[in-house]
């Protein structure tokens with residue numbers, strides 16, 4: 001009987017386990033997870049903070065689901081992998097053999113080395129324990145400071161504001177998420193935050209987190225200003241947890257490098273999810289994504305291949321649908337903006353390196369209030385889009401971008417100043433979907 | 444979106460309420476469970492989204508709570524092909 005060992009109990013590992021089980025009914029599947037809460041929706045933590053969903057609702061799999069898959073979930077940290085001997089070693093020193101191994105260890109928040117960063121009340125949002133800690137602190141804190149950029153920083157801002165905490169959001173640059181959003185989009189988000197009572201400080205950089213009896217008491221900015229607060233929440237980026245793979249001698253870049261079959265440098269070892277650095281056929285480069293659906297698709301591909309199938313992972317156009325200051329926002333493909341984002345270090349949560357790629361494209365846009373569409377048009381194709389507010393066109397746009405729709409018939413219309421982009425797209429979509437009807441875009 | 448578009452959308456939504464079922468788009472889903480949490484009769488909509496299957500549950504009221512509450516636009520109504528026995532779970 002073959003034994004499959006998965007390190008990491010997140011969506012990539014679960015998807016791999018499901019795929020293995022489908023291919024190989026009689027095998028043994030062991031899942032090591034150091035997270036005491038096991039498998040839950042990590043992006044859902046943001047809604048736990050706002051109070052839209054209770055904690056117990058965040059677990060997609062019941063004990064029965066685990067039994068049905070005949071998975072053994074072991075709450076241990078894997079401390080080492082011995083590739084030659086085909087064993088993993090737990091933190092307690094127990095050795096467990098494998099025939100095929102999956103590394104799906106995810107990513108972790110990067111904490112900047114600030115004076116005072118170890119004080120109680122300095123938080124991040126990686127996992128359930130962090131979310132619990134934040135909720136507990138929010139009960140006592142009247143004021144909090146949030147530092148960072150990207151989606152998670154805003155989720156922290158909104159979650160804390162929803163709990164009645166007065167939030168001071170510090171931006172190092174002059175606007176929010178400037179490598180992905182354009183000026184108008186940043187302004188829409190910032191205005192909405194300010195309407196909701198969030199105080200935004202631009203060009204603000206923390207020099208020191210101030211403490212009192214081991215607890216956060218405030219922050220001192222580089223310009224000397226002091227903001228009193230009981231909490232400092234940090235979301236400046238994440239880093240793939242590649243330490244285990246690196247120590248084992250596997251080929252790594254920024255993450256664990258894998259081939260088109262999610263296989264690492266060792267034929268019996270695979271990697272998937274946030275930790276995997278995959279080849280992107282569209283750009284010809286290797287890239288990191290920190291997206292839930294992507295982690296699931298990679299996990300599934302890895303699982304099938306671990307069980308002997310020949311199933312290449314084909315990276316698709318990355319998409320995320322999120323809320324930025326309460327405004328539903330879909331980000332698809334290459335939408336990058338020139339310049340540097342001082343608020344983030346590399347990749348953040350719910351992010352794709354592709355989005356920051358500067359496309360050689362012209363922007364077409366409509367709407368400057370809450371509802372807005374920005375298209376990036378390169379030649380005959382739309383290569384990226386940001387849809388804020390009304391989401392009617394978000395699914396059609398994803399399909400047209402992923403399916404590389406030839407938009408030549410409407411290109412000029414779209415690029416005309418003041419063009420009614422939504423109407424043009426809606427009409428074009430009706431035609432295109434009929435022509436393209438039989439070609440389904442799978443992910 | 445133009446006013447006309449928005450109006451048509453609203454009309455379509457009402458029609459869907461009468462003869463529709465909920466369909467997930469799982470590239471958007473992050474399994475947060477808000478849909479299942481808000482279903483008044485306890486259908487596990489999230490599970491359908493994980494499996495990529497439409498909610499063909501005869502108990503579904505098509506009340507639209509899950510569609511409206513999903514923060515990521517995963518769920519949408521699709522019209523039941525009333526007279527197509529192959530696609531309509533209530534016939535066939």
Ligand SMILES: Cc1cc2nc3c(=O)[nH]c(=O)nc-3n(C[C@H](O)[C@H](O)[C@H](O)COP(=O)(O)OP(=O)(O)OC[C@H]3O[C@@H](n4cnc5c(N)ncnc54)[C@H](O)[C@@H]3O)c2cc1C
Pocket residue numbers: 007008009010011012013032033034035038041042043044045046076077078079104105106107125126127151152155241244272273274275289290291292293295320321322349350351473
């Ligand atoms: C607050 C937040 C917001 C997010 N927002 C979005 C979003 O809007 N859209 C989106 O698509 N994605 C979002 N994400 C990202 C998404 O959750 C991740 O991309 C996804 O969870 C990655 O899955 P994974 O299985 O690769 O890793 P993870 O889910 O991180 O799971 C890895 C697991 O491995 C365990 N582990 C690590 N090392 C070891 C070891 N040595 N031994 C044993 N266990 C180990 C960890 O404890 C962890 O449980 C968000 C994440 C967070 C936290």
